[in-house]
Amino acid sequence: MHSYILVFAVICQQSFGLRKHADLDELSQADDIELEKRIALPHQFEEKAERLTLERSSTSWSTHAFATTGKPSYLMGLVGLKAEWQDLLSKINNGLGGPCANIPMCQPEMQNKRSKKFVAEFNQMLRETGKAPGWKLTFYSRYTATVGGSSIRQVGTHSVTDANIGQFTAMHYLTFHPETDKQFLERSENVCRTWDRACCCKPEPNPAKCEFAWSEGKCCKFKYGNINKSGCRQKKWRHFEKSREKVDVSKCTNGPEPEAPPLKFYEFVKDIGDEPAEDGVSKYHPTTASGEELPCPIP
Numbered sequence: 265m266h267s268y269i270l271v272f273a274v275i276c277q278q279s280f281g282l283r284k285h286a287d288l289d290e291l292s293q294a295d296d297i298e299l300e301k302r303i304a305l306p307h308q309f310e311e312k313a314e315r316l317t318l319e320r321s322s323t324s325w326s327t328h329a330f331a332t333t334g335k336p337s338y339l340m341g342l343v344g345l346k347a348e349w350q351d352l353l354s355k356i357n358n359g360l361g362g363p364c365a366n367i368p369m370c371q372p373e374m375q376n377k378r379s380k381k382f383v384a385e386f387n388q389m390l391r392e393t394g395k396a397p398g399w400k401l402t403f404y405s406r407y408t409a410t411v412g413g414s415s416i417r418q419v420g421t422h423s424v425t426d427a428n429i430g431q432f433t434a435m436h437y438l439t440f441h442p443e444t445d446k447q448f449l450e451r452s453e454n455v456c457r458t459w460d461r462a463c464c465c466k467p468e469p470n471p472a473k474c475e476f477a478w479s480e481g482k483c484c485k486f487k488y489g490n491i492n493k494s495g496c497r498q499k500k501w502r503h504f505e506k507s508r509e510k511v512d513v514s515k516c517t518n519g520p521e522p523e524a525p526p527l528k529f530y531e532f533v534k535d536i537g538d539e540p541a542e543d544g545v546s547k548y549h550p551t552t553a554s555g556e557e558l559p560c561p562i563p
Contacts, residue, residue: 325370372434373524404449406540409530411550456560459529463516464496
């Protein structure tokens with residue numbers, strides 16, 4: 265009798281051990297599947313183009329290139345976008361690179377405009393193919409300029425600044441991030457002015473009449489300019505002159521793409537080779553030859 269009980273116990277122990285190992289194997293497989301799913305999800309990244317050449321003259325042109333290997337390329341490959349990513353980089357790098365026989369085409373605002381066009385096409389492809397849903401790619405630039413001819417003279421009781429933009433350039437970036445991220449990455453601030461963005465709306469009950477976005481009975485769009493000074497009353501947006509109500513950026517869900525700011529909004533730097541501030545806010549205050557800070561506006 266005792267021997268039967270012993271045999272039964274051994275069989276039960278072996279069965280339990282086999283079941284235990286089977287359960288562990290199933291858990292391990294489930295963990296592997298979950299890990300693969302997490303790896304295959306899009307990951308946020310930012311990449312800065314390397315500046316290859318910089319012309320230190322009034323023509324102010326430069327050439328740049330994004331790396332075609334590294335973390336961004338690896339992450340895009342994980343979500344099945346390796347070929348599309350490489351094709352995009354080839355187009356952008358061709359537009360950012362030299363030689364600059366046609367110098368205006370190598371100036372920062374043209375490099376920015378061309379690259380944004382390629383990125384818009386890439387994002388359209390993402391929407392049409394359903395790859396990386398809820399994510400978008402953004403190309404942006406941070407612009408810098410030096411101030412030349414700096415002096416102050418008195419006109420009656422007023423001080424007048426004699427200054428002009430000397431050299432100018434930009435650094436270029438790509439960032440892959442969720443569509444819900446509404447940060448304006450090309451905000452540019454110097455000691456005198458701030459280039460910013462605002463979501464501006466006007467009353468409109470019919471959504472079909474809105475060129476960009478409709479929200480809560482209003483047509484809404486982004487406006488760019490000296491928002492701190494004038495809010496939504498920006499002179500250059502005459503076609504949207506009635507869009508004067510500034511609202512939360514979440515109400516603006518579509519275009520237009522920001523253009524390059526005017527030179528007077530560029531970040532001021534002491535030397536044209538200096539890189540822009542990471543937050544787009546220049547701390548440098550241009551001075552005269554004697555070291556006296558120039559009063560605003562500059563120029």
